[in-house]
Amino acid sequence: MELLQQVHRRAIKLVRGLEHLPYDDTLRKLGLFSLEKRRLHGDLITTFQNLKGTYREGREGLFIGNCSDRTRNNGYNLKEGKFGLDMRKKFFTMRVVRYWNRFSKEVVDAPALTVFKARLDKALNNLV
Known part of the structure; x- marks a missing residue:
């Protein structure tokens, strides 16, 4: 277990009245995401910003879009881009694409970042 996760678990146990509950139940009661979900949440926000044009530099080849009007998907499925030796980008795309393609069209077509x-x-409460 990572050090950050151990610290997170200890901090959650300090909440009075919930110290007897398991970690996952305590997070649910407090309305918090686990560290894994928080990382995914940040990655998906970065993906949304990337696709909407917030990040202009380094955008080429990160994601390959597959636009479609079929009713069984969200209308804009992603595929991982191909990279030479820069493995971090590939891992980022592998983490994100699987979840992005599961979202409904309502989530993917949001007009602004806050929405x-x-x-x-x-969506993450229901998905992960």
Whole structure:
């Protein structure tokens, strides 16, 4: 277990009245995400910003879009881009693409970042 996760677990146990509950139940009661979900949450926000054009530099080849009007997907599925030796980018895309493609069209087509964050929170509660 990572050091950060150990610290997180100890801090959660300091909440009075919830110290007897398991870690996952305590997080649910407090309305918090686990560290894994928080990392995914940040990655998905970065992906949304990347696709909406916030990050202009280094955008080419990170994601390959597959636009479609089929009703079984969100209308904009992603595929991982191909990279030479820069493995971090590939790992980022592998982490994100699997979840992005599961979202409904409502989440993916958010008009602004604040709307996307609100919809993402609801979707992640149901998805992960």
